[in-house]
Amino acid sequence: MKRIILISFVIIFFSCAHTQPPAVHEDELSTIPQPRSEDSEVSHVHETEEEKPVRYTLTFLAAGDNLLHETVYKSLKTGDSYNFLPVYAEIKDLAEKADLAFINQETVMAGEKYGFSGYPSFNTPRELASALAETGFNLINHANNHAMDMGEEGLLATLDLWDSISGVTVLGTQNSGIKHRIITMNNITLGFLGYTYGLNGHTLPDSKPDLVSLINRKNMAEDIDALRPLCDFLVVSMHWGDEYVTEPSPYQTGLAAFLAEHNVDLVIGHHSHVLQRFESLPRPDGKNTLCFYSLGNFVSHQRQKERILGALLCVTFVKEGEELSISDPGLIPVVCHFDQSLADTKVYPLYSYTEELLKNHRGRINDNDLTIDYFHSVMNGLQTNVIMGNPFADSAAAE
Numbered sequence: 001m002k003r004i005i006l007i008s009f010v011i012i013f014f015s016c017a018h019t020q021p022p023a024v025h026e027d028e029l030s031t032i033p034q035p036r037s038e039d040s041e042v043s044h045v046h047e048t049e050e051e052k053p054v055r056y057t058l059t060f061l062a063a064g065d066n067l068l069h070e071t072v073y074k075s076l077k078t079g080d081s082y083n084f085l086p087v088y089a090e091i092k093d094l095a096e097k098a099d100l101a102f103i104n105q106e107t108v109m110a111g112e113k114y115g116f117s118g119y120p121s122f123n124t125p126r127e128l129a130s131a132l133a134e135t136g137f138n139l140i141n142h143a144n145n146h147a148m149d150m151g152e153e154g155l156l157a158t159l160d161l162w163d164s165i166s167g168v169t170v171l172g173t174q175n176s177g178i179k180h181r182i183i184t185m186n187n188i189t190l191g192f193l194g195y196t197y198g199l200n201g202h203t204l205p206d207s208k209p210d211l212v213s214l215i216n217r218k219n220m221a222e223d224i225d226a227l228r229p230l231c232d233f234l235v236v237s238m239h240w241g242d243e244y245v246t247e248p249s250p251y252q253t254g255l256a257a258f259l260a261e262h263n264v265d266l267v268i269g270h271h272s273h274v275l276q277r278f279e280s281l282p283r284p285d286g287k288n289t290l291c292f293y294s295l296g297n298f299v300s301h302q303r304q305k306e307r308i309l310g311a312l313l314c315v316t317f318v319k320e321g322e323e324l325s326i327s328d329p330g331l332i333p334v335v336c337h338f339d340q341s342l343a344d345t346k347v348y349p350l351y352s353y354t355e356e357l358l359k360n361h362r363g364r365i366n367d368n369d370l371t372i373d374y375f376h377s378v379m380n381g382l383q384t385n386v387i388m389g390n391p392f393a394d395s396a397a398a399e
Contacts, residue, residue, distance in 0.1 A: 053321030061098035064295030070118030084131035095136030110154030143172020143194035148202035191231030278384035330385030
């Protein structure tokens with residue numbers, strides 16, 4: 001669980017106010033020191049000096065589709081349990097150093113009684129939840145097309161599992177009907193909502209029509225407009241678009257413009273399983289909505305080179321007095337590695353991924369164009385800052 005760091009600076013305001021001098025006799029005047037011109041100037045500076053507002057920051061990381069195929073979890077079985085920690089070991093230093101770390105958890109963890117399964121209806125061993133939390137992920141999105149793969153009871157069992165893990169917040173699926181989440185850290189308040197385009201043909205129970213938040217402009221406008229006054233920054237997670245298509249569809253761009261019209265600060269996109277570009281959209285309030293249309297896959301055993309490369313979104317939310325801004329937006333490219341026997345699954349930041357590892361990647365069997373240069377060329381076309389290092393290594397809550 002992240003440590004919440006609140007550092008406040010006390011700025012001492014010196015003022016040299018002039019007061020009436022005490023009454024003196026004429027014969028004492030010669031002993032009273034006369035003010036020097038330098039003293040007068042210093043006094044004037046202190047009187048006009050204004051207190052500077054404290055600058056607070058909150059670092060934020062977001063990962064794309066955590067899609068646990070059957071071959072992934074079967075390769076991680078040790079005895080009667082599953083050890084997912086090695087999969088995320090190489091990015092743990094990134095996730096745990098960010099104040100908030102988001103992931104789109106594509107699969108439910110309903111429990112063994114439902115039978116563990118992969119595509120097309122996923123149910124992942126429950127050890128995954130604690131592994132993600134231990135890695136540093138504390139903001140989990142379940143508003144996606146696989147949320148109802150195990151039905152209502154399977155999703156509720158998954159939500160109960162997350163409730164048992166301290167410090168974790170779930171987006172987009174809810175038992176209570178309250179769709180939004182509000183988190184305050186470092187004197188900054190973030191509001192979150194999550195939506196999905198559909199549920200793979202499953203329907204929501206009549207008794208819980210808001211169990212999963214679906215994309216509906218009327219409902220979304222009501223949710224966003226109600227949440228907007230309650231937070232400094234508003235973040236919306238969107239499960240949308242066409243699978244395996246690298247350019248956002250008109251459906252996505254239209255929804256992005258709609259979100260900008262409602263003064264959303266940041267849009268986190270996923271579902272296409274490939275990376276899509278970044279866009280900054282003007283808002284009615286004069287600011288901009290930052291939209292990352294798709295962060296691609298995070299973990300999966302999809303073997304096409306476009307689906308092996310994903311990215312971690314990094315931003316810093318800044319609050320300085322009444323001024324609010326988002327600084328340093330960018331993407332850290334990540335590679336989902338698995339060897340030719342579909343074992344040794346692990347996510348690497350591209351800056352630490354090697355040619356030697358790539359030579360043994362399962363994807364190289366049928367595609368010699370799967371190269372480090374290919375990864376860099378994709379990143380260079382995304383119209384955003386590409387980060388090749390840990391941007392949170394020396395982060396602080398206030399400056």
